[in-house]
Every structure is written in C-alpha cells, then in structure tokens.
Amino acid sequence: VTHSLITFLTDYGWSGGYVAACEALIAALAPDVRVLHLTHEVPLADVSEAARVLVRVAPLGPVAIHLAVIDPGVGTSRRALVVVTGRGDRLVGPDNGILIPAAEALGGLVSAWALDLERVRTLAGLPATISRTFHGRDVFSPAAALLSRGLDVERMADPIDAATLARLTPPVLELGPDLVRAEVIEADSFGNVGLAPTMAELPFLRETVRVEVEGEEQLPWTARPVGTFADLASGELGILADSWGQASLVLNGASAAELLGATRGSVVRLAPTGPTEKGTRR
Amino acid sequence: VTHSLITFLTDYGWSGGYVAACEALIAALAPDVRVLHLTHEVPLADVSEAARVLVRVAPLGPVAIHLAVIDPGVGTSRRALVVVTGRGDRLVGPDNGILIPAAEALGGLVSAWALDLERVRTLAGLPATISRTFHGRDVFSPAAALLSRGLDVERMADPIDAATLARLTPPVLELGPDLVRAEVIEADSFGNVGLAPTMAELPFLRETVRVEVEGEEQLPWTARPVGTFADLASGELGILADSWGQASLVLNGASAAELLGATRGSVVRLAPTGPTEKGTRR
Amino acid sequence: VTHSLITFLTDYGWSGGYVAACEALIAALAPDVRVLHLTHEVPLADVSEAARVLVRVAPLGPVAIHLAVIDPGVGTSRRALVVVTGRGDRLVGPDNGILIPAAEALGGLVSAWALDLERVRTLAGLPATISRTFHGRDVFSPAAALLSRGLDVERMADPIDAATLARLTPPVLELGPDLVRAEVIEADSFGNVGLAPTMAELPFLRETVRVEVEGEEQLPWTARPVGTFADLASGELGILADSWGQASLVLNGASAAELLGATRGSVVRLAPTGPTEKGTRR
Numbered sequence: 001v002t003h004s005l006i007t008f009l010t011d012y013g014w015s016g017g018y019v020a021a022c023e024a025l026i027a028a029l030a031p032d033v034r035v036l037h038l039t040h041e042v043p044l045a046d047v048s049e050a051a052r053v054l055v056r057v058a059p060l061g062p063v064a065i066h067l068a069v070i071d072p073g074v075g076t077s078r079r080a081l082v083v084v085t086g087r088g089d090r091l092v093g094p095d096n097g098i099l100i101p102a103a104e105a106l107g108g109l110v111s112a113w114a115l116d117l118e119r120v121r122t123l124a125g126l127p128a129t130i131s132r133t134f135h136g137r138d139v140f141s142p143a144a145a146l147l148s149r150g151l152d153v154e155r156m157a158d159p160i161d162a163a164t165l166a167r168l169t170p171p172v173l174e175l176g177p178d179l180v181r182a183e184v185i186e187a188d189s190f191g192n193v194g195l196a197p198t199m200a201e202l203p204f205l206r207e208t209v210r211v212e213v214e215g216e217e218q219l220p221w222t223a224r225p226v227g228t229f230a231d232l233a234s235g236e237l238g239i240l241a242d243s244w245g246q247a248s249l250v251l252n253g254a255s256a257a258e259l260l261g262a263t264r265g266s267v268v269r270l271a272p273t274g275p276t277e278k279g280t281r282r
Numbered sequence: 283v284t285h286s287l288i289t290f291l292t293d294y295g296w297s298g299g300y301v302a303a304c305e306a307l308i309a310a311l312a313p314d315v316r317v318l319h320l321t322h323e324v325p326l327a328d329v330s331e332a333a334r335v336l337v338r339v340a341p342l343g344p345v346a347i348h349l350a351v352i353d354p355g356v357g358t359s360r361r362a363l364v365v366v367t368g369r370g371d372r373l374v375g376p377d378n379g380i381l382i383p384a385a386e387a388l389g390g391l392v393s394a395w396a397l398d399l400e401r402v403r404t405l406a407g408l409p410a411t412i413s414r415t416f417h418g419r420d421v422f423s424p425a426a427a428l429l430s431r432g433l434d435v436e437r438m439a440d441p442i443d444a445a446t447l448a449r450l451t452p453p454v455l456e457l458g459p460d461l462v463r464a465e466v467i468e469a470d471s472f473g474n475v476g477l478a479p480t481m482a483e484l485p486f487l488r489e490t491v492r493v494e495v496e497g498e499e500q501l502p503w504t505a506r507p508v509g510t511f512a513d514l515a516s517g518e519l520g521i522l523a524d525s526w527g528q529a530s531l532v533l534n535g536a537s538a539a540e541l542l543g544a545t546r547g548s549v550v551r552l553a554p555t556g557p558t559e560k561g562t563r564r
Numbered sequence: 565v566t567h568s569l570i571t572f573l574t575d576y577g578w579s580g581g582y583v584a585a586c587e588a589l590i591a592a593l594a595p596d597v598r599v600l601h602l603t604h605e606v607p608l609a610d611v612s613e614a615a616r617v618l619v620r621v622a623p624l625g626p627v628a629i630h631l632a633v634i635d636p637g638v639g640t641s642r643r644a645l646v647v648v649t650g651r652g653d654r655l656v657g658p659d660n661g662i663l664i665p666a667a668e669a670l671g672g673l674v675s676a677w678a679l680d681l682e683r684v685r686t687l688a689g690l691p692a693t694i695s696r697t698f699h700g701r702d703v704f705s706p707a708a709a710l711l712s713r714g715l716d717v718e719r720m721a722d723p724i725d726a727a728t729l730a731r732l733t734p735p736v737l738e739l740g741p742d743l744v745r746a747e748v749i750e751a752d753s754f755g756n757v758g759l760a761p762t763m764a765e766l767p768f769l770r771e772t773v774r775v776e777v778e779g780e781e782q783l784p785w786t787a788r789p790v791g792t793f794a795d796l797a798s799g800e801l802g803i804l805a806d807s808w809g810q811a812s813l814v815l816n817g818a819s820a821a822e823l824l825g826a827t828r829g830s831v832v833r834l835a836p837t838g839p840t841e842k843g844t845r846r
Contacts, residue, residue: 005309007302013605013753017617020571020602024625027569027600031626036309038302041295044754045817053299060419061306062313072817075792132792134807137624189295190326228357228414243416253327253354287591289584318591320584323577335581342701343588344595471577472608510639510696525698535609535636 001088002150005064006030007057009038009050010136012069018134022067022141029124029145036061038068045072047098048168049264052185055101056244058089066102067144068093075132079160080115080139082153090153092144094135097168112165113157115143120156171196172267177203180270181214184262185246191255193262194248195270199241204272209239211249213260214267221260222273223249239270283370284432287346288312289339291320291332292418294351300416304349304423311406311427318343320350327354329380330450331546334467337383338526340371348384349426350375357414361442362397362421364435372435374426376417379450394447395439397425402438453478454549459485462552463496466544467528473537475544476530477552481523486554491521493531495542496549503542504555505531521552565652566714569628570594571621573602573614574700576633582698586631586705593688593709600625602632609636611662612732613828616749619665620808622653630666631708632657639696643724644679644703646717654717656708658699661732676729677721679707684720735760736831741767744834745778748826749810755819757826758812759834763805768836773803775813777824778831785824786837787813803834 006026012018019040026035038057042050050070058066071094079095086107091099095114103109117130117139124142131138143156171183173196180202186194199205211221223239224232232238232252237259242248249256249268262268288308294300301322308317320339324332332352340348353376361377368389373381377396385391399412399421406424413420425438453465455478462484468476481487493503505521506514514520514534519541524530531538531550544550570590576582583604590599602621606614614634622630635658643659650671655663659678667673681694681703688706695702707720735747737760744766750758763769775785787803788796796802796816801823806812813820813832826832 004313007306014601014603015605016750016752017603017621018752020600020617020621021624023600024571024621027598027628028624028626031568034309036302036305037296039296039299041297053302057299057302057306060303060310062310064309073794076794131805131807133804137807186298188298188300230355230358240415241413243413243419286595289588316591318584318587319578321578321581323579335584339581339584339588342585342592344592346591468580470580470582512637512640522697523695525695525701 003033003063003065003090003148005034005036005062006144006148007036007038007061007064007066008040009042009054009066009068010040010070011042011044011046011050012040012136014040018136021134021137025137025141026145029142030148033065033145033148036064042070045070047072047096051098051101051168054098055105058102059105063088065089065144065148066091066099067140068098068102069136069140070094070098071096071135074135078166080117080135080143081165082113082115082143082147082157083109084111084113084153086110090144090147092140092147094140095166097166100165100167109162112160112162113153114160115139115157120146123151123156173197175201175203178271182247182268182270184264184266184268186248187257187262187264191257192242192248192250193256193260193268194242194246195268197247198245199239199247200245202247202270204270207272210269210271210273211237211260212269213262214269216261218261229253285315285345285347285372285430287316287318287344288426288430289318289320289343289346289348290322291324291336291348291350292322292352293324293326293328293332294322294418296322300418303416303419307419307423308427311424312430315347315427315430318346324352327352329354329378333380333383333450336380337387340384341387345370347371347426347430348373348381349422350380350384351418351422352376352380353378353417356417360448362399362417362425363447364395364397364425364429364439365391366393366395366435368392372426372429374422374429376422377448379448382447382449391444394442394444395435396442397421397439402428405433405438455479457483457485460553464529464550464552466546466548466550468530469539469544469546473539474524474530474532475538475542475550476524476528477550479529480527481521481529482527484529484552486552489554491552492555493519493542494551495544496551498543500543511535567597567627567629567654567712569598569600569626570708570712571600571602571625571628571630573606573618573630573632574604574634575606575608575610575614576604576700578604582700585698585701589701589705590709593706594712597629597709597712600628606634609634611636611660615662615665615732618662619669622666623669627652629653629708629712630655630663631704632662632666633700633704634658634662635660635699638699642730644681644699644707645729646677646679646707646711646721647673648675648677648717650674654708654711656704656711658704659730661730664729664731673726676724676726677717678724679703679721684710687715687720737761739765739767742835746811746832746834748828748830748832750812751821751826751828755821756806756812756814757820757824757832758806758810759832761811762809763803763811764809766811766834768834771836773834774837775801775824776833777826778833780825782825793817
C-alpha cells in the first residue's frame with residue numbers, strides 16, 4: 001500500500017537546515033510523496049507536547065505516514081519504531097512514548113516494529129555510516145519514505161511486543177466532587193491555559209469556579225464558564241471548552257497564562273463557588 | 283471550476299499544531315490541492331497587517347482559493363465569508379475587512395456570500411459539534427477545501443450585499459504640498475519603515491525630506507531619496523520606493539525603525555528641505 | 565530538461581509575505597513544480613551560514629533548481645547567477661559566494677551564467693519595472709520557475725568565466741600536531757558548537773582535549789571525545805563528530821555555546837591533554 005502523505009513533526013526548528021535535510025532525503029527517495037509539516041517548534045526534547053500535537057492533528061487528516069522525531073535518546077539503545085494503526089497509518093519515531101496516543105486515536109495500535117538501522121540504510125541506498133546524533137535524517141526519514149512507497153514494514157523492521165513500548169506519564173488529574181486538581185497541558189501562543197480534563201469531565205460544569213495555581217502566592221481567582229472569548233468582559237477570567245474539548249482558562253484578548261502565572265506543568269485547583277458569582281477576583 | 287491551490291494565512295503561529303490541523307483537514311477533504319502558506323506569523327488579531335500581506339501576495343499567484351483567518355471575533359455573530367473575485371478567485375475568511383483589499387486587487391469583488399456553518403459541516407462530513415473558538419479548522423478550512431474541489435459556493439453559503447461587509451479603517455495619509463502626514467504601515471524584519479503613500483504619490487519626490495515621528499521627542503532627521511540600500515552611506519537615512527512601490531525610510535544594513543523609534547501605527551511627518559542637504563541629522 | 569523541485573533558501577523570515585510573494589510567483593509561472601523550503605531564518609545577510617545550509621542539504625535531495633537569495637548587494641551591479649552542476653542542478657542566486665560550495669558538492673561547477681534581468685522579465689511576462697530592492701521576487705524566482713519548466717539557461721543568461729565568481733572567505737582553521745585553531749562555523753538551536761574541521765581531520769582524535777575560546781577570560785575546559793550526547797554525564801563537555809562529520813563541542817541536554825561563551829565566528833583552541841583526564845574543568 002502506498003501512502004501519498006507524510007506528516008512531519010520535530011523539535012529541530014527551521015534554522016540550520018535539519019528539517020530540510022530530512023525533507024530533501026524524502027524527496028530523493030519518494031519524489032511523489034507530499035510532506036505536511038505539523039510543526040518543528042516543539043520545545044527541545046518535549047516528547048509529551050509533541051505527542052499532544054500528533055494525537056490532535058493526525059486524526060483530522062487522511063491515512064498517512066506520520067514521522068515524529070523528538071529524540072533526546074538518539075544514539076543510545078532506545079529503539080526506533082514503526083507503529084501500524086487500525087486505520088492503516090504508519091507512525092515512525094523513537095520509542096519514547098511520542099507515537100502511542102496518536103496510534104490509539106487512529107484506530108488503535110495494531111502492531112509495533114523495531115527498525116533495523118542497517119536494513120533501512122541498505123534499502124534506502126545510503127552511505128555506510130549512520131550518524132549517532134541525527135537519526136531523523138539517517139533512519140526515520142528514509143524509513144518513512146520507503147514506507148510511503150509501499151515497502152512492507154517487515155522488510156526493514158522486526159515485530160516487537162507492544163507491551164514493551166515506552167509510554168508517557170499521564171498528566172496530574174484528580175476529579176473530586178468539590179475539588180479538581182489538573183495539570184496545565186498547554187499554554188498556547190494566545191495565552192490560554194489548557195487543562196488536563198475535558199470540559200465535559202469537570203464535575204461542576206456550569207458553575208463559576210475558584211481557581212488557584214499550586215505554588216503561586218496569590219489570592220484565588222474565579223472563572224466563569226463561557227462559550228467563547230467574546231462572552232467575556234475585558235479582564236474577566238473565563239473557563240471554556242477549547243477547540244479540542246479541553247477545559248481551558250482564558251481571557252478575552254489577553255494572556256490568562258500570564259495573569260495566573262501558569263505554565264505547562266503547573267497544577268491548577270478548581271472548586272465550585274456557586275453559580276451566581278461573577279468571574280472576578282474574590 | 284476546481285482550483286489546484288489554496289493560499290493560507292493566519293495568526294496562529296506554527297507551534298501548537300493549529301495550522302497543521304487545518305492543513306490536515308484540507309488534505310483529507312481535497313487530497314490533490316496544494317497549500318501555499320503565506321505566513322502564520324501575523325501579530326495576534328492584526329487584521330490590517332494580514333490584509334496587507336494578502337493584497338500584496340495573492341495577485342502574484344494563479345487564480346486560487348485564498349484562506350485568510352485572523353479572527354478575533356470567532357464565536358460571535360460576525361459572518362463567515364466567501365468573496366468571489368473578477369479573476370475567479372474565492373476568498374474565504376471572517377467578515378472583518380481582511381478580504382476586501384485583496385478582492386479589489388484580484389479583478390474586483392464580484393459577489394459576497396455568508397457561509398452557512400451547518401451546510402459546510404454536513405458537506406464536509408464533519409462531526410456534529412462546531413467549536414466556538416476555532417473556525418479556522420471547523421468552518422473556513424473545510425469550506426476552502428470544498429470550493430477547491432469545485433463545489434458551487436451557493437451550496438454552502440447565501441448571497442449577501444457587498445455594501446454590508448466590514449471594512450478596515452484606512453491608514454492616516456495627508457498629502458499636502460509642503461507637508462505629508464503618513465502612517466507607518468509596515469516595520470519589517472529588516473527594520474524598514476514602510477509608509478502609507480507610494481513613492482510616486484509623494485509631492486516632493488526627488489528632494490531630501492525632513493522626517494519627524496509624531497510623539498517622539500527628538501530632533502528631526504533628514505532622509506535622502508535613493509534607489510536602493512547600497513546607495514546609502516553607513517548610518518545615512520534614505521527614502522526609497524520599496525519593492526511594492528511604497529515610500530519607505532531605510533538604512534543600509536541597519537534598522538531605520540529602531541533609529542527613528544517608529545513602529546507600525548506611528549505617524550511620520552515628511553517635509554521638503556531642498557535638494558542639496560545631506561541625509562544626516564540636522 | 566524540466567525539474568520538478570525548487571529548493572528555496574532566504575533570510576526573509578516568514579512574516580511580511582516576502583517568501584510567499586516568491587512562491588506565489590513561482591506557482592503562477594510553473595504550476596506543477598514543488599517548492600521545498602530549506603529555511604528562511606538565516607540571520608540577515610549571512611551569506612556564509614546560508615552557503616553552509618545549502619551545501620549540506622542540496623546533495624541529499626534529487627537533482628533540482630536551487631534558489632538561494634541572501635542578497636545584501638541587491639540593486640548594485642553585483643551579478644545575478646545561474647550555476648549549472650555536474651549532476652544537472654541549476655543554482656540561482658546572487659554572485660556573492662553563496663552558490664559555490666553547493667555547486668562543488670553537486671558534481672562540480674560545470675558552467676556559470678549571468679542573468680539578463682530584462683530577458684528574465686520578458687520571458688516571465690512580468691511588469692516593465694524591476695524593483696531595485698527585491699530581486700528574489702523580480703529576478704531570481706522567475707528565473708528559477710522558467711528553468712524548472714525546461715527553458716535553456718542561454719535564453720535568459722550569458723555565459724561568464726567561473727574564475728570571476730565571488731567566493732566566501734574560508735573559516736579560520738590551523739591544524740597543528742599539538743594545537744588546533746578552529747573557527748566556530750555553527751552554533752545551532754541545541755547549543756552545539758560546530759567547528760571548522762571534521763572530526764577525522766583533528767590530529768588528536770581519540771584524546772581528551774583542552775578547550776579555550778580566544779578572547780574569553782576564563783580557565784580552559786576539557787572535552788572528552790564521545791559518540792553521542794547520551795555518553796556524557798550532566799554538565800560534562802564532550803567533543804563528537806556531528807551528523808555532518810564536523811567536530812562539535814556539546815553538552816548533554818544543555819547549551820555548550822552558552823557554557824563556553826562561543827558564538828559563530830569565535831575561534832576555539834584545542835590541544836591534547838592525554839587520554840586519561842575527565843572532561844571537567846581543570
């Protein structure tokens with residue numbers, strides 16, 4: 001089965017030519033495949049952020065090869081993976097958990113394979129030396145290109161037990177009837193503070209909530225549940241279902257992250273205050 | 283009529299996967315269309331900057347779908363538009379003025395349409411819930427993909443009176459025989475200070491001009507009209523027709539914006555000083 | 565001979581629409597050609613950094629048109645070039661040295677041509693005025709698009725003597741048996757300090773080396789030769805063959821550039837200390 005699309009996700013940034021090196025190699029090995037850049041601005045070595053982007057975006061697109069290389073363990077004995085999904089996608093990347101959430105969202109993880117670096121190199125017709133620091137170029141991109149041309153994964157990889165795959169630690173999330181503790185899983189360029197639960201998971205969904213960021217010395221804030229940014233007055237903190245369904249603390253036209261002093265990894269406490277309070281500092 | 287190209291312009295930035303979500307959805311709905319990224323680094327909610335990029339770039343390319351989503355009013359009652367141009371382009375974006383200058387430059391605005399969110403959703407086969415915060419993914423990108431496949435705009439939108447469309451406030455521009463007041467419409471990455479008039483519109487075109495930035499406490503500068511950066515000595519301020527014909531204050535290899543303390547939205551006063559003065563501080 | 569790929573490299577950055585203007589024009593002139601963006605984040609006017617990216621990336625991809633526009637001399641009498649390589653690539657860019665290393669790596673420089681701006685403009689059907697500040701859009705992109713469609717270079721350019729081409733100054737590199745002086749040619753987003761010699765060129769390849777940055781007032785560091793980042797303890801400085809074979813000073817998960825106070829253009833002194841020392845501050 002050929003694939004006409006490779007999605008591509010790294011923490012390389014665009015300067016220096018690292019992304020381009022991979023894409024040029026893909027263009028040489030699979031001239032007709034299209035490369036869709038997810039982002040290359042994931043913070044350095046931030047596997048969980050990359051996994052979150054991949055699990056959100058990949059299901060929106062067609063069945064594809066998904067090349068995801070955030071690889072702080074490059075050059076060690078960590079395995080290089082191909083994961084086949086129920087939908088027929090092939091995910092290619094290091095064995096550090098980055099591929100698992102997306103595989104589960106793409107029809108489930110059907111099989112997992114460890115790339116044989118030497119077979120990839122030979123099939124791709126690459127020089128004899130594989131670098132120990134840039135497997136994006138020397139291993140993962142050629143494997144993705146070969147898979148897009150329809151080469152069977154068994155020609156370049158050996159089956160492995162999915163139970164042995166590395167997995168990410170899930171974010172902090174405690175959903176009590178009167179208190180929710182939730183990790184900030186996203187602080188995006190708009191300053192929205194994305195929390196671990198979906199809005200639907202919150203036990204006190206329609207009420208104004210008290211908001212505290214653990215470790216921040218400040219009076220609690222209150223946030224009013226709203227439908228969109230424009231429902232908020234200037235300076236009023238709101239909580240809404242973001243476009244992925246996650247509960248998100250937001251301001252209208254300003255940065256809630258800055259207001260709250262919250263960054264990715266912060267833990268936020270939410271508690272009901274009753275439905276009548278206004279979304280202002282208590 | 284099918285279109286083989288979608289140009290794509292937002293203020294999303296590349297991190298977070300928002301651009302990629304839109305492009306993945308387009309790839310699923312219209313696998314053969316090519317996406318040409320104009321830029322996704324427009325400052326947040328800066329509709330006029332986005333309109334300027336679009337009006338400059340779109341006329342250089344082929345007839346296309348132009349998807350432009352700078353959308354501070356997302357989730358409110360602001361309309362979602364398709365605008366058809368005399369050349370045959372379709373512009374897709376919110377009703378906040380972003381599309382109008384480009385439509386006028388692409389053969390004129392022939393017709394305007396308000397997208398019916400529910401019909402777009404159904405035609406695109408998307409889930410029942412349309413987010414109130416990410417119409418780039420849920421409304422505009424699917425509409426653009428459907429249009430690129432040749433679906434008639436009336437299948438997804440209703441005709442509206444072009445006179446009712448939101449329009450941008452034009453920049454400050456007063457062209458007197460002895461004084462020009464002109465808004466800075468661009469301060470680009472090179473530090474050039476692009477002004478509202480074209481060089482040809484300036485009444486004192488071939489003369490050294492006195493330059494003052496309103497609200498900046500400083501002695502006036504003088505700027506010498508030149509043809510290109512290399513005509514200037516180090517530290518010498520020049521004024522030239524930039525590559526779009528606009529009058530632009532520049533330094534050779536340094537930032538005129540920094541020198542003058544001018545940013546986008548600043549108002550600059552230009553006055554003739556006579557043709558013999560040198561372009562240095564008086 | 566048609567080419568299906570144009571690689572594209574500038575210092576324009578993505579904001580402002582300058583990259584998009586070029587790509588839109590290419591899409592109008594050569595609708596089927598694919599554009600592979602190498603990077604547009606080269607530091608302003610940094611011809612040697614751009615040449616380094618191009619020479620690294622281009623040989624990994626297929627025979628192509630390579631459009632490389634870092635052009636501080638735009639609007640002066642500097643020539644606009646097409647360089648034909650032994651492999652059959654066409655490199656398009658200004659005559660400032662940017663194209664030469666890549667040409668040599670792509671089968672050698674076979675012929676060099678000076679673009680005739682007026683013939684390019686006419687063949688591309690562009691308006692009568694060529695800007696003096698944006699030859700990326702007005703000269704180089706149309707030339708690249710025409711070449712990709714198979715137009716002979718002699719239709720738009722005149723042959724020139726390759727001996728007359730501008731060339732870059734090579735980096736500082738002195739390889740003595742007991743002392744190496746080497747310029748920092750790369751300080752990438754990971755903080756690795758890439759040096760001018762390849763690891764194989766170092767005369768004391770397997771030994772721990774003493775490291776000093778010229779002009780930095782500090783005690784010397786020592787760096788241990790390793791195979792990959794993960795071979796290093798936290799805070800331990802290493803030297804390794806980077807993925808392009810260059811000798812590179814690195815830390816594991818931190819910035820060696822910051823530790824050493826080294827930036828591109830710094831000169832580093834390396835001297836052997838014997839194989840038994842640890843890679844820590846002496």
